[in-house]
Amino acid sequence: DAKTTQPPSMDCAEGRAANLPCNHSTISGNEYVYWYRQIHSQGPQYIIHGLKNNETNEMASLIITEDRKSSTLILPHATLRDTAVYYCIVRGWSNAGNMLTFGGGTRLMVKP
């Protein structure tokens, strides 16, 4: 699976949009971009995933660049409960199993 690069930390004001970037320049054509987050003392939680089209669900939006080398997770109206570590994961279609390969993630701090 391709490697991802994320900033180690970000701050966001409560009520504002949080835009979390991720670089995955070595992504291949059949690899998806996944986002998970981990709130303190909890297990990771799935947020969203996409291949090449932008995706939106009740939690967030995922914007993937046309060349697929980077993406941005958008939390449209961040709340204090969105404070967490956000992991961007590139996951291939492989017969070797579909484990998740986590990097260091971005620690998002939402401030009042």
Added chain:
Amino acid sequence: GAGVSQTPSNKVTEKGKYVELRCDPISGHTALYWYRQSLGQGPEFLIYFQGTGAADDSGLPNDRFFAVRPEGSVSTLKIQRTERGDSAVYLCASSPGLTKLNEQFFGPGTRLTVL
């Protein structure tokens, strides 16, 4: 419905002892994963079950670590002769089936401390 549960939530043991960590996946989920998370780092894959069999155990660090899932539901991670470096949060996740893009649902983890 009930999520993934893990017991115990905390385990303190002494160096050299044997420990067992239990994972109850979401009912009906055929895939089960174990990960380990050290302080300040992302989770690291240990082993993956599809049904009763270990489909991939390439993440197990050495032969002191072993996991079973005898009936295709509950899984137990077993660590022999524990070392201080085994201290970490052990996370279990399950997913519905063979579709490789299925999201994984994580439990709260077991915090293992080896003194």
